[in-house]
Each structure stands twice: as structure tokens, then as C-alpha cells.
Amino acid sequence: MKAVIKAVLGGTVASPEGFFAGAVSAGINERAAGKLDLAVLSSETPCVAVGLFTTSKLKSAPVQLTRHRLEKGRAGAVAVNSGCANAFTGEHGLVDAAEMASLVAEGIGIDPEEVLVASTGTIGMPLPMKRIRPAVEQIIMSRDGGHDLAKAMMTTDTLPKETAVSVKTGSSEFTIGGAAKGSGMIHPDMATLLCFLTTDAPVERNFLREALKRAVDLSFNMISVDGDTSPSDTVLLLANGMAGGEPITAESPQADAFRQALEQVCIYLAKLIAADGEGATRLIEATVDGAADLSQARQAARAVISSALVKAAIHGADPNWGRVVAAVGRSGADMVEDRIDLYLGDVQVIGAGRHLNSGKREINKLLKGKEVNLRVNINLGEGSATAWGCDLSEEYVAINSEYMT
């Protein structure tokens, strides 16, 4: 079935019908006084909910609690804070995460088991519950609160990351919204740190999980800022069904439109995260075509955007193409030296393994843009994938050498 997918002007995670959000400044990080740092997302009606979490053996208390609560597949609200990750905080951390959920549940008037939690910030410090308790009471929930929620999630992010799309397919109309935070510790897999996705579409749980997995594989699992993975990585997707109609399943005529719209939202947010990597000045998009298979294409694309040498070269607008080919070479993907083609934007710089004398002025201009597009064709098979990263700047180091002190 044909679908029309449109960006919602000023869209947020609370754009879909029945979602509300609100945020306050609880003063969780003393060094960021006045910053919004505690937020709640809620739905008027209970949602079908699914999530994906960090692959690290060290899982934050909120990740442990939320994973457990999602086993029932239902949720009514999400509580989120920045400034403290509540990770590596032992049993006490679990108690704090559960209390944060209970406080929100009381405020909204739902079962505490239906409140999910997420935290981001410094690892190894307890949540300052003394500041969180009074702050929760001050949160005012509204249909316009999405933007504040996106701001409250930010740590070293320089911009809030949010979007929404409306979808029309056949007689169905629904909306998908999302908010994310990234910046440091961004790496496949589960490179998000935090992302909340909402929809008013009615969706069956198995299909919701399958669609989320696929969208995350194409988006948050294809970005890298610094090669680190966080104990807090969390992607949640809540569907409240308020757009009406029968639940969408894998066999529904609306299934493709839902998948496509969800991917669009996730890729949009993932690119924002990559572009806003700590210290980043440029977004790098690397597409690998002609790999032996999809998995090798993914490996190779991620190796290119993860290479510290490629990232530093692009920061300096340095046309060091050998580093791009070397990254593909060490990725493990099959390659034959004299088949490699490399394009910068529309300019071919390597053909059949040889450096071409392409226009230096054009290359210099492309390398100095806000978005640098690299495309490698391995010319061996049909595997194709795209990954996103950012340049490596002196600023990355400055941010991360002074985070705590």
C-alpha cells in the first residue's frame, strides 16, 4: 500500500495523540545549575512497549529495572534524568531507580510497574534522591512538553534531538515521534545512549519489537562517535493505539509504511547524534557498496566512520584517501585492492585501486562542508550499507579530559 510520510513541523516525542511530557531543573549536576535535567513522558492510555538495551556487561540500574518491567510489554510513562547515570551504583542504585519510578507513578496516578526509567550522566555516583523527590512534584505535563523533555536528556549534547512524522496509508493515519540524546560513548551496537520513540498507531507487540530491531540496526547501530559503549544505552518504543483501528501486525497492509516511517525517524535522530558527537564539526556519511554481503558492508562502513585516522583527516580537510581504504581493509570485509572505487560526494578519487587526479579545488570544498559523503565500492558483491560518524577534533579531548574535575 502506498504511504505518504511527512515531517511534522516542530515535531517532538509528544506529537503522537495522547502523549504528554514535562521537565524541570532538579539540580542533579551541581555544575549545571538551572539546566532542565528531569523529565517525564506519559501516555493517556496504556501503551504496548518494547525496548533495546546496552550490550555491556555493566548495566545501569535503570537499564536493569526497565528491562525487567518490559517483560510484561506494557508501559504508561518514562522518567528520565541527566547529570547522573545511576550506573555502577549497586543495589542502592536499583532502589533509587525504583523510587524515581514510584514518585512519577504517584504523580500521574498509574501502577509503578508501568513506569520505565532511564538515566544518563556520570557513572559511579548515586542519584541525588533528595533533589529528585521534590522536583518530580513540580513537573507539569502537557502536550507541548516534548521539547523540554529533549532538553532535559542532554549532557554534552549541544542541541536537543527530536522529530516526528505523520503517516497516511490507505484509510490509516498515525504519527511517530522521537527524542534522543547522544554525544559521547556513541558506538555500535546500541550506540544511542537514550532514545524514546512514541506512536499513536495501534501495533501488535511482536511486530513492534521486530520493527524496532530493524530500524535500530539501520540507524543507531550504524553510528559511532568514540568507540565506547555506555552501561545506560536504551531505546524505548511506546505505542498507545490512540489513532484507532486494528493493531498493525507484520501481515497488515500498513506494516511497510510503519516500518519505513520508524526507520526514517531513527535515521534522522541517529544522524543528529553523529553530527553532534563530542567536539564534532562535520558529519561523516560512509556508504559501502559492492561488499560480499550485507554483514561485510556494515562492518566496512562502520570501520570507516570509526577510524580515528579517517576522523582526524576529515577534521583537517586532509585528502588522505589511503586511510579510508586501510579502514575497509582492516574491517575484515573481503576486498581486492585493484577493484576499489572511492567517491567523495560526486567526485571519484580512486578508480580500480588507483588514485585519480580529480579536481583539487572541488575536493577541498567538499571536505570543508558540514557533511562529508564518502562512498566506497568494493565491486565484489551486492552488500550495501551506510554508517554515520563525525570528525575527531581537539575539542573532543578537551570535553572528555575535564568531565568530572
Added chain:
Amino acid sequence: MKAVIKAVLGGTVASPEGFFAGAVSAGINERAAGKLDLAVLSSETPCVAVGLFTTSKLKSAPVQLTRHRLEKGRAGAVAVNSGCANAFTGEHGLVDAAEMASLVAEGIGIDPEEVLVASTGTIGMPLPMKRIRPAVEQIIMSRDGGHDLAKAMMTTDTLPKETAVSVKTGSSEFTIGGAAKGSGMIHPDMATLLCFLTTDAPVERNFLREALKRAVDLSFNMISVDGDTSPSDTVLLLANGMAGGEPITAESPQADAFRQALEQVCIYLAKLIAADGEGATRLIEATVDGAADLSQARQAARAVISSALVKAAIHGADPNWGRVVAAVGRSGADMVEDRIDLYLGDVQVIGAGRHLNSGKREINKLLKGKEVNLRVNINLGEGSATAWGCDLSEEYVAINSEYMT
């Protein structure tokens, strides 16, 4: 059998009996005029020779040629240059590498098939043979030439890296020498870029290969500067037998002493490489004890010294211990949060998963030293390993964003 292993004062790769070295400035990189950049290592008598090479699918021409020549297990000389890696240079690169070997063979008067080659520098540029041809003739070989060879291998290295040890065990006496270059693109596995090892001990080939593999696993495979792997990574070990006696095999009474001395040389050079990482101001040594097994200990130790966040925190002398634990957590090694102990030097900063209130002044002093020692005890098993890295500084970015331009 007991062994006495002593560092040789001013030891070089040419310290073992019968080895000679020499270097010239060939002007391979126009921007480094006058720098020694072309060198030869040779032995008076043919050597038993073994090597280990990059795991990247993109292998430089010298790596392809040298791997092939080592199948016979014999070598008489090594030619090396910096300024140009002769990688991603196609068939023409192979012809150039072979010519470089032949020029050296002619000068020394040995079979070209017994000359190995190694190149380091920019990827994707052809070797300037016009400058190399006349320069080879000017190389003067001497017993004192080892230091010049180590200098000629340098690219962004700030110091030459070389050492030698003398070994006495029973009635046997022999020497092992080595020279290495590192700096950028240093990462397990085969993180060396280039390392040449020599010995006058008589060693049987299978044992020589086994001893090299083990020593490299404990040294060059346990360091990381930037997560990148080079198409040029090469470790060569040449044994000319001039110390006399029966060839050492795995069963010989001297086998342990040989292994131990070789490990000592490799670890010494690996630590020099880590400490001299591009832009580095501090060496980071991370030991992981109590891992479920050796392989998990290795994984975890490497994750700690590879983490951009840990590296940046140590650059800023920032006591952000959560990042160290997070690196262990994402390494894939089994861990239980409330068993983790962490030490900085002799100061315990985490005990059974809890931050301890250790002396801030002492910690600050230790974090500002030239060498920062971290020790994590996972308290689960017997696996133990040590890895070395360096801090991540603004200077790393400056070096790598302006390498070519």
C-alpha cells in the same frame, strides 16, 4: 636452567654478533628533508628468519613480498624506509619493493631472495625510486649503525626505540636486540607497525616462530594508541647463530631463557611505542587480574587502554573511575559489579564495587605521573593480563589532521 638477563648499555638491533646496520637520508618525504629515512640491517652469515604481519585485508607491497620470501625461512638482510608505506600501490608497488630489495642485495652481495623489505609512511603513494636508487649506494654498514637504523624507521615517533639484552644460561651466552617504530595506527592485533629483532643465538626455526608468537602476544598485541591497524604491520626475527652451539629447540635447556629474554625485549619496545603514541603525554598500564580466563583478561585489559574516554580522562588527570569499570563491562569479559576492585598504583579506589574515599592528594599525584598504573581485580577466576596505552591529547588530533596537507 637459571638465566641471567642483562640490558646491554646502548644496545641496538645490531648488538648481537655479526649484525650490521646503516642508514641515509634519501629524501623520500619532501617535507622531512635531511631526516634519515632509508636503512639496511644485515648479517654476516645467513639467518633463520620468521615474521608476523598485519591482519588487515589491505597488505602493503613490502608485507606481501616479505611474507612470501619468509616461506623459505632464511634471510640475510632487511631494507626499510619511512616516509612512504608503499601500500595500496598495486602491482607497481610490488615491483618497487622487489627492486629495493635487489639494490640492497647487490650492495651486500647476497641473493635478492634473502633480502626482506619493510616500509612505513603515507598510504597510497608510490615509492620514489628515483631517490631510493642512488641513496642505497651511499649506505655504509657498520656494527654501530643500529641507532641510525632506529632513527630512519621513525615517522611521527618522537624517539627512536631500540634495546638489547645479553643472556647467560649454563655455558651458553647470546644477545637479543631489537628496533621498533610505532606512534600512530597502533592497535592489537599486530600493533607494531615495524619491529626488527635479531639474535646471535642458534635457534631452530619452529621454536623461533613459537617464541616470537608468544612474545608478540604479550607485548605488541597488548598495546593500543588509536584503534587503527596498519597495512604495513611487520615483526621480523632473525637468528644468525654466531654465538655458537647447537640450535635451541623447545626442548633445549636454554629454551626458557631465550623465551624470557625475547619477551623482555618485546615488552620493552611495546611500552616505548605506547608511551610515544601520537600526542601522548602519559603511559597507561592496565593489569586485569581475577578474570574468568586468560582470554577474557586480555580482552578486558585491552578495552581499558583502548577506551577513548579513559584515555581522555587520564590526559586530564580526571579520577573518573566509572569509565574504567565501564570499559571492562563492555569488553565482553564476565564481571559482577559488586566484586570489582580497582587500584591506582598502590591506592585502592574501588572495593567490592564501591567507590572508596581514598586520599585525593595522593590520587592526583599518581594521575599526573608519566606512567599511570591501573589494576582491576574482577575476582572471578585466575585470568591475568597487562596492556599498555597512552592518554588522548589535543595533540593527537593536531598531528593527524595535518599529516598530508
